[in-house]
Amino acid sequence: MHAETQKQAEALNKRFRPALMSFFLRRIHNFQEAEDLTQDVILRISERAASIDASRPDAYVFQIAANVLRDHWRRSRVRNAYETETLAVRGNWMDELDPERVMQSRQSLATVAGAIRAMPERTRTIFMLFRLEKMKQREIADLLGLSIRTVEQHVMRASLMLRDTLAQGGADA
Amino acid sequence: MTPHDAHDEAAAIWAIKLGDDALSPAEREDFQRWLDSDPANVDRLASIVGAWEAVDRYAASAPMMTLREEALATARRMHARTPGMAIQRPPVWMLVAACLCLVFAGISVWYAQQPTFYSTGRGERQIVVLDDGSKLSLDAGTRVKVRYTRDGRQFWLQEGRASFKVAKNPLRPFSVSARGKLVVATGTEFSVELIGRETRVILYEGHVAVLDGDARPRAAPGMFDKKGSAGAGYVMLDPGEELVIAPSATAAAGAPTMAIREPANPLPSADWEAGQLVFENEPLTVVVERTNRYAETPLRLGDARVGLMRVSGVFRAGDTANLTEGLAATLGIASRPGKDAIILTAPGDKE
Numbered sequence: 082m083h084a085e086t087q088k089q090a091e092a093l094n095k096r097f098r099p100a101l102m103s104f105f106l107r108r109i110h111n112f113q114e115a116e117d118l119t120q121d122v123i124l125r126i127s128e129r130a131a132s133i134d135a136s137r138p139d140a141y142v143f144q145i146a147a148n149v150l151r152d153h154w155r156r157s158r159v160r161n162a163y164e165t166e167t168l169a170v171r172g173n174w175m176d177e178l179d180p181e182r183v184m185q186s187r188q189s190l191a192t193v194a195g196a197i198r199a200m201p202e203r204t205r206t207i208f209m210l211f212r213l214e215k216m217k218q219r220e221i222a223d224l225l226g227l228s229i230r231t232v233e234q235h236v237m238r239a240s241l242m243l244r245d246t247l248a249q250g251g252a253d254a
Numbered sequence: 255m256t257p258h259d260a261h262d263e264a265a266a267i268w269a270i271k272l273g274d275d276a277l278s279p280a281e282r283e284d285f286q287r288w289l290d291s292d293p294a295n296v297d298r299l300a301s302i303v304g305a306w307e308a309v310d311r312y313a314a315s316a317p318m319m320t321l322r323e324e325a326l327a328t329a330r331r332m333h334a335r336t337p338g339m340a341i342q343r344p345p346v347w348m349l350v351a352a353c354l355c356l357v358f359a360g361i362s363v364w365y366a367q368q369p370t371f372y373s374t375g376r377g378e379r380q381i382v383v384l385d386d387g388s389k390l391s392l393d394a395g396t397r398v399k400v401r402y403t404r405d406g407r408q409f410w411l412q413e414g415r416a417s418f419k420v421a422k423n424p425l426r427p428f429s430v431s432a433r434g435k436l437v438v439a440t441g442t443e444f445s446v447e448l449i450g451r452e453t454r455v456i457l458y459e460g461h462v463a464v465l466d467g468d469a470r471p472r473a474a475p476g477m478f479d480k481k482g483s484a485g486a487g488y489v490m491l492d493p494g495e496e497l498v499i500a501p502s503a504t505a506a507a508g509a510p511t512m513a514i515r516e517p518a519n520p521l522p523s524a525d526w527e528a529g530q531l532v533f534e535n536e537p538l539t540v541v542v543e544r545t546n547r548y549a550e551t552p553l554r555l556g557d558a559r560v561g562l563m564r565v566s567g568v569f570r571a572g573d574t575a576n577l578t579e580g581l582a583a584t585l586g587i588a589s590r591p592g593k594d595a596i597i598l599t600a601p602g603d604k605e
Binding site for chain 2 (some may be wrong): 106109187191233
């Protein structure tokens with residue numbers, strides 16, 4: 082069972098680690114602490130994977146992230162009064178604090194699919210393997226006979242194109 | 255499209271690294287330095303990650319599925335052009351033949367796609383390592399048809415029980431057909447068994463989807479939603495779960511019943527691969543069928559009633575005498591030699 086949890090954690094890492102890291106880094110500007118909290122969240126989710134609401138996994142994950150962060154602040158006595166109050170008063174404080182993230186992730190399907198379609202074929206293919214088929218860069222490079230650096234460049238370009246389209250609110254949708 | 259500055263590009267690269275492997279100590283330091291160098295950097299990072307989340311959110315939607323299928327098809331084409339990576343090329347002599355004669359060209363392609371059959375006789379087990387590194391393990395009395403093509407790995411369980419350890423490759427979906435059901439897998443370990451009128455699937459590790467109907471799915475295995483809705487025409491299994499598919503009680507209704515059950519701990523891993531037959535509250539019909547895959551003299555049920563009696567226990571495959579003694583001691587089931595078989599009868603039955 083332990084090995085299974087490990088595997089589960091690996092898959093969750095790929096999906097949620099960047100988002101959790103940026104979530105924590107915005108509030109704690111320290112890589113090591115953000116990393117520890119991220120691993121804490123991933124461990125908690127992988128232990129409870131079966132009970133995650135499959136239709137809204139991200140809501141669940143960020144709920145846990147918020148709890149972990151709250152505990153962290155409680156433990157470290159450096160919490161500042163404003164943050165503590167924010168936590169106490171607002172249930173949906175995450176949304177308030179992460180407006181772009183939430184705005185972007187609420188873009189319509191047509192906008193998102195359109196942004197992906199607009200990418201050059203090779204860039205799109207590599208991005209899809211990386212983000213949706215959850216392959217590592219090394220695996221994609223081996224599969225397609227490319228260098229890791231080339232794969233990285235394609236994913237980078239795809240990510241920036243996507244971000245720009247979504248940040249415009251999908252002007253072309 | 256706005257040109258991207260170095261800050262944006264760096265943010266995207268860091269997001270990619272965070273989503274891939276763990277950072278090396280040197281990379282951690284670089285990353286911290288990059289974060290500290292400009293307070294806006296963390297926002298840049300968040301904006302990349304937010305864009306990814308928008309994609310993840312629609313991962314299972316129809317338009318996104320189409321995009322995913324297209325991406326996989328393109329990747330397959332790119333993969334095929336990669337030198338030294340071609341899969342299942344016909345042998346060189348066939349290529350020569352193909353050059354000599356166009357008619358032969360057709361034949362060589364046909365030959366390369368011919369299925370292979372593996373089968374085991376009574377009391378015999380077999381392990382086959384396939385050329386992609388996947389492992390096929392056959393219980394006694396089992397017959398499996400295998401067809402490997404460039405873009406798929408297909409198996410048909412025609413009789414008995416087999417377990418599969420799948421080498422991960424999203425470009426070559428791995429599927430097992432059994433009695434009109436299809437089990438689709440990614441990197442995983444599972445077994446499929448035909449027993450009585452039931453089909454049983456046990457998942458040891460990873461994920462599989464079991465589909466109604468054995469047409470090859472258009473979707474790649476990763477595309478099945480976790481805990482697929484019953485109406486979606488497939489069932490997802492979690493490790494440790496067993497899916498029992500039985501024909502419906504009323505023959506007319508047609509629709510089979512699919513029920514997931516969680517076997518008692520510890521997971522009854524593929525015990526049969528180690529020569530053990532493990533039964534947990536199974537009807538005697540199942541016990542007899544599994545035992546007979548090994549028995550020189552098969553067991554036969556004296557009547558339908560005895561077949562319904564429930565049995566739990568661990569027996570050595572092929573040791574029929576030990577089994578019949580156990581059945582007599584615990585359930586009072588009598589055994590007597592019949593013509594070409596040992597007949598089992600329920601206590602109180604006289605013949």
